[in-house]
Amino acid sequence: MATVGKSYIYIPETVDTSYISIPDNLRELAEECPDREAVIFCSLDGDRCSITYSQLYTKAELFAKRMLAYGFERGSIIAVANINKPEWLICTFGLQMAGLVPLHFAFARESPNNVVNLLNGVGNCVAIILDSSDIGVSKQFVEKMENNGKAVSTKIPTLKYIFPMNSFIGEEHLTDEQIPSGSDLPYITADDVCGIFLTSGSSGMAKAVPMTHRRMIEMGVHWGKLLDVKPGEKFYNDKPFSWQGSYPTIWLATKGSRVTATDIYAMKSIEEINDFTLRVLESESCVSAFLLTPCISDLISRKETNVHVFPLRTICTAGLPVDSFCANVIGKTANKFAVAYGCTEIGFMCSAIVNSNEYENYYVGHPLPGTEIKIVDEKEHIVPKGTTGEIYARLRYRFLGYLNAKEKAEQCCDKTGWYKTDDVGYVKQDNSVVVTGRKSDTMVIGGALVSPSYIEGILRTHASVANVYICPVHDRQTFQHGCAAIVLKKNKTVTGEELVHFLTKEKGKYSESFLATLHVPKTFLFFESFPTTHSGKLDRKALKDEITRRLQKMD
Incomplete structure (x- = not known):
């Protein structure tokens, strides 16, 4: 639905997603395909490991019971360091099962001062789960740390525990206290908060955005359709699990297997990233892949094409305006090229799937079902189609605000639910959208x-x-x-x-x-x-x- 001649689009809701929590979604798949690999982890040195749907559910449930033994109140926030390892999955699903809220953050790439400011700004953060290699860094803001994880921090007064992430995999104890029975796990609804996601922090301090189980499951369905992965098939995505375009709900939606890199941040160039990616795509027989545009450009520029890898069914990208040059993957590297557009605050908004090289610069396709888009001028008046202005978006799932910057939330979202993206673009005559850049100096x-x-x-x-x-x-x-x-x-x-x-x-x-x-x-x-x-x-x-x-x- 669109207003004739005006840059306003509304796509009616047509996607029927189950009213279910993420842990219940995982449980269903653990029962349906228990031995299927949920995620496959590949490292630069050639190591490979995986975790099945059944293993993940069982370990996450055990972890949830252990966390409840600490007496954390429902809704308490547990900061979980971003790392693409099985431990992250077990911690995240386990926290959700326990009614706790994981805050996903890149501890290894944050200064101690930023960590302190972030956790104090969010509030109610009672524990941090870190990779073992980062425990030493936490001593810069923790005065006392005991073997059982108890911690004292005057800089973060709510913080009570710091845990090494890898201690949750084996059967070794986290606490000497009695672990509650399975019946004590709380009931989790689709409308509960499943996690807190951080914006890019382009201004120096990331803003914290809560998301519900249902919203993340719905986004997973849309991502799955873009990647076009069928049950049991493998797709590649090396981005951090905590990024919305890389979240576990994508492979839950596809019932497939995600292949990922454990040490993407150790790679020093686009060429090194792509060399690794090509090896993994071939060894794991992936049918589709999510790649950022710098990697796509490098693949296109390579003279030789690995016939054992390409063409993939789909190469998908997101995260920035996409140059038409990237559509040259079609035919040589992939049968289809997919583009997604969204932001941390409200998630996935538009998508495009193209199968020819006739792709317009910075095109992001049509709004997703249940999405409204309008383009406005400086007075917030809707402009004619083809006229550039700021992109506003409104979805059924309203922006829930920033936990650590409420005044900024009021500035970017009005009382009627329109979110001001700070992106600039225009609506075409066919009601598709082109994003040309940022309104601010970002x-x-x-x-x-x-x-x-x-x-x-x-x-x-x-x-x-x-x-x-x-x-x-x-x-x-x-x-x-x-x-x-x-x-x-x-x-x-x-x-x-x-x-x-x-x-x-x-x-x-x-x-x-x-x-x-x-x-x-x-x-x-x-x-x-x-x-x-x-x-x-x-x-x-x-x-x-x-x-x-x-x-x-x-x-």
């Missing part, structure tokens, strides 16, 4: 949202930097990359290479990986001073023009 780099001011803030702390301006530059592979304009302090020197090192070390132990360096500018230009307006403020237009001139001269 850059979109390789699927990640990166704030220029965030990068500028880090660079300004360098002893040699007097002023800095980050300018987004178009990039066919990653959509955009940053160009850093630098003014040095008097009698100070520094090279672009040194500034790259300065920025990357902010990402801790994964600082050299490709995914950790997306925020690092590709180009550094040095200026004696920046142009200013008559009032003394930075003349952004003049500076951008000069940056463009210099870059064109370098080409």
Whole structure:
């Protein structure tokens, strides 16, 4: 349904998803196909392990009973570090079974101060579950830690326990207390919160978004349709489990097997990621794959095609505006190319499945069933079709707000439920949508949202930097990359290479990986001073023009 001539679309609800919780969904599959591999884990060194539907349900149920023995109140928040290992699945499903709420966060890539601010902002976080290698880092905000997991932190007053994730796999005890019987597990409804997901943190602090079981199950159904995976078939996705486009409800919906990488953040280049991906696609006989556009571009540019791998049934992507170049996977690498569009706050909104190379730049297809889309101008008036404006979206599942930034939630969602995406685009005559970029200064780099001011803030702390301006530059592979304009302090020197090192070390132990360096500018230009307006403020237009001139001269 659409308003004639206006950029408003409503697609009636047609998808009938079961009113069921995620643990109950897992239980049904554990009974239907107990020995089917739910997830297959592959590592860079060639190791392979897997967990079946039955094993996952049994271990998660045991973990849920153990967690209840600690006396955590229903609805308490347990922070779970993102890591693609069986332990993460067991912890997440187990917490959901116990009526607890997992908060998914990238502990290994956060500073201790950010962890403290995040958990205090969310509130009611009573425990953290970490990879064993990160337990030592937690001592920077925990004064006391006992062998049974009990912890004391004056910086996070609600925190009572810190657990190593891998201790939940074996039969070793988590507590000496009696484990409750199965009948003591609480009843979980489809409308309960299944987890808390974090936004990109492009401004430096991620915002926390709660999602219900039913919403995540419905998104899993839509993702499954895009990937076109049938029961028992395998598909590849190396993204973190906690990302909505990578969440377990996708393989629950398909009744298939997901193949993933355990150490994606250890890979230092697109080429290394794709070399690994190709090996796994062949060894596991995957029928479809989810890949980010930088990886798709690299596959297209490779002269040789592995006939034992390609063409896949579908290659799916999401996370950033997609260049039409990526549609060249069709025929050579895949039979179909699928694009998804959404955001953490409200999830999956639009999708497109194409089977020809005639794909328009940044096209995201039609809204999903139950979705309203409108394009508005600065006065929030709906614009005519074909006119660019900000994209607003409204779904049956309303945005539940940010747990740690309520005032920001009010700014991005009005009283009638329209969510302001901060994305810019337009509606075509056939009621499909094209997303052309961001309204704010946020850059979109390789699927990640990166704030220029965030990068500028880090660079300004360098002893040699007097002023800095980050300018987004178009990039066919990653959509955009940053160009850093630098003014040095008097009698100070520094090279672009040194500034790259300065920025990357902010990402801790994964600082050299490709995914950790997306925020690092590709180009550094040095200026004696920046142009200013008559009032003394930075003349952004003049500076951008000069940056463009210099870059064109370098080409």
